Amino acid sequence: METADVVVNGVGVVGPAIARQRARAVLVWSVLERTALIGSITSSRNSEVIHTGIYFPKGSLKAQTCVRGKALLYDFCATYGVAHRNCGKLIVAADPTQVDDLQAIRAKAAANGVHDLRDVDLAELAELEPAVRGVMALLSPSTGIIDSHGYMLALQGDAEAHGAMIAFDTPVTRLGFADGCPTVTTGGAEPFTLQCRTLVNASGLDAPALARATEGLPDTARPATWFAKGNYYVLAGRSPFSRLIYPVPEPGGLGVHVTVDIGGDARFGPDVEWLEATSPDAIDYTVDPRRADAFYAAVRRYWPGLPDGALLPGYSGARPKLSPPGAAAADFRIDGEAEHGLPGLINLFGIESPGLTASLALAEIVAEKAGTT
Numbered sequence: 001m002e003t004a005d006v007v008v009n010g011v012g013v014v015g016p017a018i019a020r021q022r023a024r025a026v027l028v029w030s031v032l033e034r035t036a037l038i039g040s041i042t043s044s045r046n047s048e049v050i051h052t053g054i055y056f057p058k059g060s061l062k063a064q065t066c067v068r069g070k071a072l073l074y075d076f077c078a079t080y081g082v083a084h085r086n087c088g089k090l091i092v093a094a095d096p097t098q099v100d101d102l103q104a105i106r107a108k109a110a111a112n113g114v115h116d117l118r119d120v121d122l123a124e125l126a127e128l129e130p131a132v133r134g135v136m137a138l139l140s141p142s143t144g145i146i147d148s149h150g151y152m153l154a155l156q157g158d159a160e161a162h163g164a165m166i167a168f169d170t171p172v173t174r175l176g177f178a179d180g181c182p183t184v185t186t187g188g189a190e191p192f193t194l195q196c197r198t199l200v201n202a203s204g205l206d207a208p209a210l211a212r213a214t215e216g217l218p219d220t221a222r223p224a225t226w227f228a229k230g231n232y233y234v235l236a237g238r239s240p241f242s243r244l245i246y247p248v249p250e251p252g253g254l255g256v257h258v259t260v261d262i263g264g265d266a267r268f269g270p271d272v273e274w275l276e277a278t279s280p281d282a283i284d285y286t287v288d289p290r291r292a293d294a295f296y297a298a299v300r301r302y303w304p305g306l307p308d309g310a311l312l313p314g315y316s317g318a319r320p321k322l323s324p325p326g327a328a329a330a331d332f333r334i335d336g337e338a339e340h341g342l343p344g345l346i347n348l349f350g351i352e353s354p355g356l357t358a359s360l361a362l363a364e365i366v367a368e369k370a371g372t373t
């Protein structure tokens with residue numbers, strides 16, 4: 001059997017972030033990816049926002065890794081020349097009933113150590129974003145946007161420069177144990193089994209299914225999963241906004257907000273569409289044009305000037321959820337030996353938003369759990 005020190009399964013954004021961190025600490029190791037491209041699943045189907053950690057419960061992994069990850073990400077972008085923009089974001093109360101929600105968000109942010117939010121009154125809102133209608137807003141000055149693909153390529157380059165080997169078109173079919181060490185078995189054109197000291201399952205939507213297929217893992221370490229699709233519509237024409245504009249959050253997501261990409265194009269979304277699919281392979285990423293009416297209604301709450309016919313179906317992504325529709329949002333989950341009792345295996349579950357922002361902080365935690373920082 002082939003051996004490696006560390007094997008990471010999944011080349012989204014989280015796998016390469018872990019790879020890069022670990023490549024500095026170990027000599028031989030590899031990253032496996034079942035598609036032919038880096039970040040072709042959830043990591044290329046998101047809003048590309050650098051979040052600040054405003055919304056998450058105090059002490060949660062989401063809050064901690066978002067706050068830490070944001071700082072690491074801005075540093076990384078500056079060091080490696082990844083395109084990004086610290087454009088800021090406004091969370092807008094559409095009517096007086098939502099003003100208390102803004103204050104609750106501000107208090108939650110402060111509890112997470114995010115102290116740079118400030119109130120924006122009606123007059124300032126009109127000055128900052130003349131197209132936006134609302135009664136009050138919160139400004140988050142440190143929110144930004146990033147070229148997520150450029151970021152992943154920089155992570156890949158750095159990992160490879162430090163000795164990592166990335167194998168594409170290499171689907172992992174089974175995780176197991178031999179002689180007290182994790183093993184990973186692949187399919188693909190040239191199937192093989194690798195034994196390693198540390199095995200990191202960073203396979204996003206597929207991570208729970210792989211955990212279910214891991215021999216010896218206790219049932220409590222095999223979480224159930226649900227998928228919530230987020231659809232985007234793109235704006236035909238020029239964006240009237242300079243900042244990201246968010247409504248007050250809705251259950252399951254942040255509400256249909258507007259973000260701009262690095263190229264300056266505006267997109268609206270994501271909404272929240274719970275799927276019946278029980279396997280990631282069954283997810284249909286097509287954006288249903290019939291959802292347009294709901295988008296027009298949601299966007300016009302804060303941008304009444306949205307012209308008819310200006311929204312075009314864009315793209316979609318899927319959130320790996322660890323709690324079902326209607327239940328409280330679950331936290332990120334990083335299960336190591338302390339959680340499941342099996343040495344060397346680390347499973348990452350439920351890495352939905354803010355996973356892009358949090359990626360470098362998640363990598364730090366994985367390195368710590370693996371015993372090499």
Ligand SMILES: Cc1cc2nc3c(=O)[nH]c(=O)nc-3n(C[C@H](O)[C@H](O)[C@H](O)COP(=O)(O)OP(=O)(O)OC[C@H]3O[C@@H](n4cnc5c(N)ncnc54)[C@H](O)[C@@H]3O)c2cc1C
Pocket residue numbers: 009010011012013014015032033034035038039040041042043044045046047048049050051170171172173202203204205206207210229230231270316317318319351352353354355356357358
């Ligand atoms: C609609 C939406 C909007 C979002 N917006 C933001 C945002 O603005 N800001 C932010 O910070 N976060 C955002 N996120 C979250 C962020 O996109 C994710 O947290 C992040 O991309 C997850 O990365 P990942 O590497 O865990 O998963 P993925 O990107 O899904 O990567 C997992 C990889 O594992 C591979 N894989 C799966 N199974 C196997 C197998 N058996 N063998 C080999 N390889 C396998 C897959 O092919 C895939 O490439 C958003 C998410 C969604 C869905």
